[in-house]
Amino acid sequence: MSDPTWHRGRGRLRRWLAAWLPDTDWSDEFFEELDRDLARRAATKPGLGLTFWYLRQLLSPSTIGFVRASRARQQARWHAMGHARLATGLLQDLRQACRGLARDPWMAVLVVMTLAVGIGSVAAMVGLGQRLFLSGPPHVVASERVQRVFLTFDDAGGRRTSAWLPFNTAVAIRDSVDGFDGAAMYRRAEELADFGGRVRQVSMNAVDGHYFAVLGAQAAAGRFIADDDATDVLVLSERVAVEEFGSETAALGQTVRLGEYIGNVIGVAPAGFAGPDLDRVDAWRPLDVGAATGRNWWLFGRLAPTSETTRATAEAQAIHEAVDPGQFFQWARKGRVGMAGVHDDPTGERAAETSIAALLLGVVALVLVISWVNVLNLLFARVARRQGEVLVRLALGIGRWRLARLMLTESLLLSLLGGLASLPVAYGEGALVRNVLLPGVAWESAAIDTNLMLVTFLAVLISGVLLGLLPARHAHRADLSGGLSEARQGPSGSRARLQTVLVTSQIMLSAAMLLCAGLFVKSFWTMRVTDLGVDASVVHVANLRSLDAALGGGGDDEEARYVQALNALRRTQGGGDGGREVALAVGLPFITNFSMSVHVDGVEEIPQLHGGGPFISAVSGGYFEVIGTEIVRGEGISESDVATGARVTVIGESTARTLWPASDPIGQCARIGGPEAACYRVVGIAEDVNRQGYREPPSLQFYLPIGSSRAFRGPSLLVRSTRSGGAYESALAAEISSAVAGIDFIEVRRLDTFLDPEIRPWKLGAVMLTMVSALAMVMSLAGVFGVLSYVVAQRRREIGVRMALGATSRSIRGIVLRKGLVSGLVGVFLGFAAVLAGSRALAPLLFETGVADPLVMTTTGIGLVMAAVLACLLPATQAARVDPVTSLRAEP
């Protein structure tokens, strides 16, 4: 038989039957006979147009009789088999469900993808949020009772806080506040550690004997530092212990040198333990009381069961006022004591990471809502599409319970696939956030929270099951003969409206998210292009560390090494690193700020600027060229100034305006170090430089020739180069260590990486929001696409009638496009309105960007509408291609 209509019709018929017929032991034989018989009949009636519909009519009703009989037979057999029946039944349900899904593969793919993104993102983000602000620091018992103590200062520049407490104050508060069950002090430092010849830089906490007890943590091996411990003990983190000694227990008893400190490892902290902080800690050593008095400390306490924060704060304030902080710490007297939970920043303010993580969590909850709505929508479309199928099944004698089970199996299968697909999404997102965006945080557990994943999964499963039951429920009320013809007519009015509402709300949510993402991207960008007064992205800072120097082996040796390195790098300039410039400096922006009192003859007390200071840097010749700070007037510090020890200074622009508002600052004298100090003659004015970070008012700034004052020790080597990256940093370190002897460790970092912690929340927000909202966007558009193509499929007959009556393809396309566009525009409008309504909450999270930023709004608005048009285009084209003859003939 060569008639193509016959072949197509025969294939369709076979598929149609296969869908209804249970796999009985002889259905194959039946098909074969049927086929043969139909072929014979077809041969006798050539040219009749043996379409599927004609063939189907030939079959009924005896075929339906056979299907019913086979089914009854099979059910009887299952009944006889007893327990085996359920398993066989389930297996068959599964097979039928797979067949059902395969009949509508795009719908299935969309649902699975939507579920995957929804569940995956939520699992990843909640895992993140839990660590950042829900569960508190890992291994800390009842962390909500642990409070940080800090000082707040109200001055002209507004409120600022300091986590640093002078030793005397810290000890007095630690030992005398009755509102605390216990309190502990500590400080952080980066130190060189020598693990039997392997030197690496570690993040070290010097802690008092109460530290571990107050936190309530338990050692993973050995024990923690206690109050009566001698000063030769050390606790390592699990990570370092495993990396350096192979295992936690192997590390016990080993001798490790940490800077000037030598200790025996007595314990290993459990994985992820970082004390009360977020950032990773590698080692803990007891504080050295001898050296401790001259330093500032961080303090935290555990509230007594009957105590409140307010009471403890009042007590601490009284102690703070009564204690003399010591000669160098009089600044602290102006401060008031504050307390905040350990979930917050060490400065007592809510960490920006925490706020942004909270925002992200909200956003991800939205993603889940969107994905749920999307699944709902797609399944709705499916319900309507399968109404006809359900009725045919009922006509063929399927039981209601069995029908429900079939639908249920399909939903379960979909949810299961979605759950499986969500695993890589969750791992990917979790790993991305952890490793790329929050690298310093001590992560304790796996990238995703499995419990949470299970809960989300179950929630989606339940909703999927309920949705799966809808068609079966509908079938209960269905009138068989009426339903069969109605099933092809299209969705009823209320369902169509519901679908439109669902699609519009999806677009609204994703528009709101996308706008937020746009605002974060703009904030991030604004931050990146902020003029800091230095070219932080092309300057590398090299610190040469040696264990001898750490042991107090002489600062002079250390400085000599820096000069050696400077000269060596200057000599080899151009060697594979064209245009390299090098300089030395003590007191670098974003890293170390030295402050001394400055006196100007004829001025009683120099005025203060909001940005603080005076900040003093001691720099070598060429410093301004290397770091990229412009000399506005006069000249910079030259090599000969350094060589001759000339008492000259370069000042910042704001400094010049503040100290000499009426006269020319060049040639004036500033006494740096106090009224009796030597006079430094102003030779130049440099542009203002940010000293601490991105957001900062102007400050008083002075630059002196390096070596002109013994007060400035501990230089850094600055290298300006257009090259960067890990390989360049290692090459630079290697070059320095080959040129200079006696260096154990060289740390090379680009200057802007010191700003990373500040920019990180915005980076996190920008990257995560963009990613998540793009996903949400894709989902919403998939929803638009799915619903529209479904509507087109349903209205095929109507479109056929319209075209038969003279509608052009163009006008048909217009109908579909309009439907999609109205949803799109309304959704975008509502989404933007929602963001503007929430601007009070959002505004503090943005950096110099208004919530109603016209550029961001226009870009996202246009982008969204264009995307909506794209999503409508294919269904619209499908609609325009409807052949009226086929569509009218096909549907009786």
Add this chain to the structure above:
Amino acid sequence: MSLGDLQNLTILAVAQLGPEAVARQVRELLAQRVGREVAVPTIFVTLTRLEDQGLLKSVEGDHPERGGRRRRIFSVTEKGWAAVQATRAASERLWEGIAPQ
């Protein structure tokens, strides 16, 4: 047990065909000998029902016609024989005393 006309004919056809009694042959035999065209599904339904009632039994067998393809070969059970005989007896009893027209 009383058999329907098609059921009766089907059992007899199966008995007639012996080891050849597969669905297709049964259908063809009915068409050739009795002149009764039965739809494909109908013969399958009938065979299935008769087997369910225990009047026929079936085994999976190789059909020589089709290169070893598995087919269902039917045979008549004791109960089946009893049923056709009962039908025949009933029919014959009614025929008794009717003069040929």
